[in-house]
Amino acid sequence: MRSFIFVSVYYCWRFFLLLFLLNINSSIAQNIQCPDWPKLVLHREIKAINSELKRWDEAYYINGQSLVNDETYDQIFALWKHWSNCLRLPPDKTNTLSLPIKGRKTHPVIHTGLKKITADEIARWIAGRHEVWLQPKVDGVAATLVYKKGKLAALISRGNGIEGIDWTPKADFLPAIPKTIPNHATQLILQGELFWYQTGHQQAIAGGANARNKVAGWLMRKNLLVQQEEQIGIFIWSWPDGPSNMQTQFAQLERWGFPLTKRYSHLVTSVDQITQWQRYYYNQPMPFATDGIVLKQLPYTLGQYWQAGINNWSVAWKYPTQNRVAQVAAVKFNIGRTGKINPIIGILPGDAIQISLSGHGIPKFDKIVWQIKQRKMLSVPEQKNYHQLSCFYYSMRCESQFVARLVWLAKQLKMEGINEKGWLALIRAGKITNLMDWSRLTLEQITEVAMFKANKGKFIYQQFLSAQKRPFSEWLKGLGVPLPEKLFSKINCWNDLSSKEINSAILSRKQQKKLVQFIENKDVKQLVKVLGQHKINGFFNEN
Secondary structure (H helix, E strand, C coil), X not given: CCXXXXXXXXXXXXXXXXXXXXXXXXXXXXXXXXXXXXXXXXXXXXXXXXXXXXXXXXXXXXXXXXXXXXXXXXXXXXXXXXXXXXXXXCCCHHHCCCCCCCCXXXXXXXXXXXXXXXXXXXXXXXXXXXXXXXXEEECCEEXXXXXXXXXXXXXXXXXXXXXXXXXXXXXXXXXXXXCECCCCCCCXXXXXXXXXXXXXXXXXXXXXXXXXXHHHHXXXXXCCCCCCCCCEEEEEEECCCCCCCHHHHHHHHHHHXXXXXXXXXXXXXXXXXXXXXXXXXXXXXXXCCEEEXXXXXXXXXXXXXXXXXXXXXXXXXXCCCCEEEEEEEEEEECECCCCCECCCCCCCCCCEEEEECCCCCCCEEEEEEEXXXXXXXXXXXXXXXXXXXXXXXXXXXXXXXXXXXXXXXXXXXXXXXXXXXXXXXXXXXXXXCECCXXXXXXXXXXXXXXXXCHHHHHHHHHHHHHHCCCCHHHHHHHHCXXXXXXHHHHCCCHHHHHCHHHHHHCCCHHHHHHHHHXXXXXXXXXXXXXXXXXXXXXXXXXX
């Protein structure tokens, strides 16, 4: 079953809303069918989304820049994979990144990458594994350190896992990286994460805090470096050919000047322990940003046998999702009380957008992450059909503006307990067709509508009765009579609006024209007649 939600996007201070009907399952590709498109169209969309993934990969692995967060990337990748499966296409072998020739350097031990697992898969993964260690998944820039005869010989970016960019000259300006390793005559290879030091960073509150991009930005500088960067640290998460005993590894790394590995590594034996550590690192103040935890099994394969994308001895469990990617299923243009239509902001059905889910408020539209190539133009309401004198009565075309008028009227008449959803329920139940139909509804008629059963219906009925006794000035404002605010309290009855004294002495010519157009409008006249029949004060002659 799909779950749907409306996401409201406000344009400046205005009252108008653009609502997106969105499918926000945990994965954009989860439980959805293949698109009902011709094969050539679907093939073109698959090719386009694959190109976008490559662009993001190049920015991330070559330049160290995150154009989208990991959550967004994973969900768009899942969509690409799902669509590829729809056409039974083989995995795209062209996704291997091509690094620039200048500065390119081969990793002596390949970066394998990490498979991501969910909370439900933890128990199955640790079953049968006798020694499992847990570390925080530091959110930084992955790199290889190479020492030869005790001296730092290379600092290489992760790149495509097989080759990376040579950052060796920049290592001289990073105090966190030891330049010599005492009493080590052979080649030493370490893999780790360059990160930006934080003070009391809480991932649950601050998220990534753009820390990764700060590191990447420093490393990608083209200008000559002249001073050390104290804010960049390094966390060693792999010694590919190190001792098989992890405690021995940790102690040796600490002696060499890499103390964080020992401090943030924990032997775990149960799902409960893993869950507790995951929560700890998510909420505990830390010196670096993290985006999950990593589980490692011992023993693992020797580094000479490592392959890109193949790693069965370590996995990552990411933190709770802060962002979701959703495909726009439909776009609904809400028309405000005065007939204004919200501007189009370039989103069409099929586009993928990023939504923030942090906190307990309304999901927040962040940005468009990918636009579908098969653009289907929207049927946009014509502005000429909507204005200050349109939609005093209900019709399908007028639903949005008519509801907005009811919401505004209820606000001015101090009605409580009824909002847009409530008015729509009464309209779609056939109870309301004009702005005053609510005043003639009986308690029985109101409680016939599902959302107004029992006490709720009684409360709304009392609100409707009380509203009819509100001051005349509030009715004028509620109906949208075009008058300056200061004049509402000075008008005692509807006929006063036609007074020459008011029209000529107080209002400008432009204001006079708008007022005359309003009170002479046939729909307004009919509505005033109805108000008089309901004995609303100011709309009928007691004599």
